[in-house]
Structure formats: structure tokens, C-alpha cells
Amino acid sequence: MPLTPTEKLVWDDQRLTDPHRQSDKARRVQAMFDEIAPTYERVNRVLSAGRDGYWRRRAVELAKITKDDRVLDLACGTGDFARAFASVGPAGVVGCDFAQQMLAQAITRPGSTNSTAIRWSAADALALPFADDTFTVASCAFGVRNWQDLDRGLREMYRVLRPGGRAVILEFSMPRAPLVGPLYRFYFRHVLPRVATWISRDRCGAYRYLPASVGTFMDGEGMMGALRKAGFSRVMQRRLTFGIVTVYVAGKER
Numbered sequence: 001m002p003l004t005p006t007e008k009l010v011w012d013d014q015r016l017t018d019p020h021r022q023s024d025k026a027r028r029v030q031a032m033f034d035e036i037a038p039t040y041e042r043v044n045r046v047l048s049a050g051r052d053g054y055w056r057r058r059a060v061e062l063a064k065i066t067k068d069d070r071v072l073d074l075a076c077g078t079g080d081f082a083r084a085f086a087s088v089g090p091a092g093v094v095g096c097d098f099a100q101q102m103l104a105q106a107i108t109r110p111g112s113t114n115s116t117a118i119r120w121s122a123a124d125a126l127a128l129p130f131a132d133d134t135f136t137v138a139s140c141a142f143g144v145r146n147w148q149d150l151d152r153g154l155r156e157m158y159r160v161l162r163p164g165g166r167a168v169i170l171e172f173s174m175p176r177a178p179l180v181g182p183l184y185r186f187y188f189r190h191v192l193p194r195v196a197t198w199i200s201r202d203r204c205g206a207y208r209y210l211p212a213s214v215g216t217f218m219d220g221e222g223m224m225g226a227l228r229k230a231g232f233s234r235v236m237q238r239r240l241t242f243g244i245v246t247v248y249v250a251g252k253e254r
């Protein structure tokens with residue numbers, strides 16, 4: 001159901017104390033991404049100082065893509081991760097997202113040269129319109145944190161993967177090094193929301209939701225445990241750029 005005008009400020013102080021416990025989180029997440037879609041990629045480039053492209057490329061490397069792979073990129077947004085997969089030449093890539101305006105941006109972007117064609121699908125990651133055992137890789141960059149129900153989403157990833165397939169998840173985490181940790185936390189909580197809100201002219205609290213949702217979400221062992229609970233094995237993590245983000249790779253047994 002669309003949000004009414006009075007619900008326009010989708011993330012207020014009270015909701016931001018624990019965004020993951022909001023019963024209508026999915027609806028608010030969807031409205032928020034529809035609102036920021038036109039400036040989403042520009043904000044990412046500026047605020048990560050161009051590192052976000054590197055993070056996606058490293059995650060694709062860790063997926064060890066071959067020409068036979070069929071990739072499903074969940075919560076694909078404007079398609080950066082799906083295009084990074086397509087550029088290394090798998091058999092096929094499907095990007096799916098439930099925010100129509102994010103997908104509308106994805107469709108207009110040129111693919112990289114020599115890339116595999118990408119198919120876009122409007123779909124909820126928690127109820128995927130794909131049969132069991134369809135894909136060899138299920139990926140998600142900066143998406144799982146936004147799901148209403150993480151366990152259900154991970155079970156869906158597992159279900160649509162063929163035995164022998166793997167899940168590749170890229171998500172924010174917090175750097176732990178003595179100097180970098182506090183500096184980054186200050187940047188992430190105080191500088192980033194102001195600059196991002198200014199660039200995007202956002203009025204729905206999207207860039208206050210970002211640090212609040214990362215700060216109250218699991219990373220490291222917590223995420224690896226959630227992947228095992230969903231049925232995955234051979235779960236590994238790789239922290240990148242001082243641990244600002246982490247890539248998780250997990251397998252579905254043959």
C-alpha cells in the first residue's frame with residue numbers, strides 16, 4: 001500500500017532508534033529508495049570516494065564467476081552490482097528489486113562493454129518468483145540489511161540456488177582499528193548524513209537511516225551464523241577497506 005502524505009517523513013527519530021524492528025520497515029524502505037533513486041549512484045560515488053565500485057568488483061572476484069554461471073542479484077537497485085557480474089561474462093544475470101524507481105534507473109544505464117545481457121525483474125527478495133535450484137550464484141550488495149526479515153530472505157537465496165551454488169553478500173560493517181574506527185564512526189554518523197542529504201535533497205531521512213540501520217545490524221560472526229542457519233555451509237568473510245564493508249561467500253552443498 002502506498003504511503004499517505006502524512007507518512008512522508010519515512011524515518012523519524014523514534015523509528016531510527018531501531019529501524020529493523022519496525023513492523024512496516026519494508027514499506028518505508030521501498031518508499032525511501034523510490035524517493036532517492038535519481039541521485040542514489042552519485043551519492044554513493046561521492047561519499048565512498050569512489051570505493052563502492054572497487055567493493056563490488058572485489059565481491060565479484062570472490063564469487064569466482066565462470067561462463068556457465070547464472071546470477072541472480074537481489075535488491076539490485078540501480079544495477080551496479082548486476083552490471084559488475086555481467087562484465088565478467090557469466091551465462092546470464094537477473095537483477096531484481098521491489099522499488100520501481102530504482103529499477104527504472106537500472107534500465108536506462110548502459111551495460112559495460114562485452115557484458116552479458118541483464119534481465120530486470122520487479123520482485124520482493126523475500127518471496128522470489130523463481131523456481132527452486134534455478135541459479136548458480138545469488139548475490140546482494142547493501143540489500144540484506146534493508147529486508148523486513150533477514151532469515152526469510154537468506155532462505156529464499158538458498159532455495160533458488162542449485163546445489164553447489166554460492167551466495168555472495170556485500171554489506172557495511174564497522175572498522176575496528178584504534179584510530180580508523182572512531183574517525184570513521186564520526187564521518188558515518190555526522191558528516192555523511194548531512195552531505196548525502198544535501199546532494200540528494202532527500203526529505204525522507206534516508207541518510208539518517210543509513211548509519212542507524214548499519215549500527216543496529218549484525219556483521220561478521222552474526223551474519224555468518226545467519227547464513228549457516230539458512231542452510232549454507234563453507235561460509236567465509238572478507239573485510240575490505242579497514243572493515244568498512246564485508247563480503248560474505250557461502251555455499252549450498254551438492
Ligand SMILES: C[S@@+](CC[C@H](N)C(=O)[O-])C[C@H]1O[C@@H](n2cnc3c(N)ncnc32)[C@H](O)[C@@H]1O
Nearest residue numbers: 033075076077097098099102124125141142146
Ligand atoms: C542500498 S540499495 C543497494 C542497491 C544495489 N545492490 C547496489 O549495490 O547499489 C538497497 C536496495 O534494496 C532494495 N530492497 C530492499 N528490500 C528489498 C526486498 N525485500 N525486495 C527487493 N528489493 C529490496 C531497495 O529497493 C534498494 O534498491
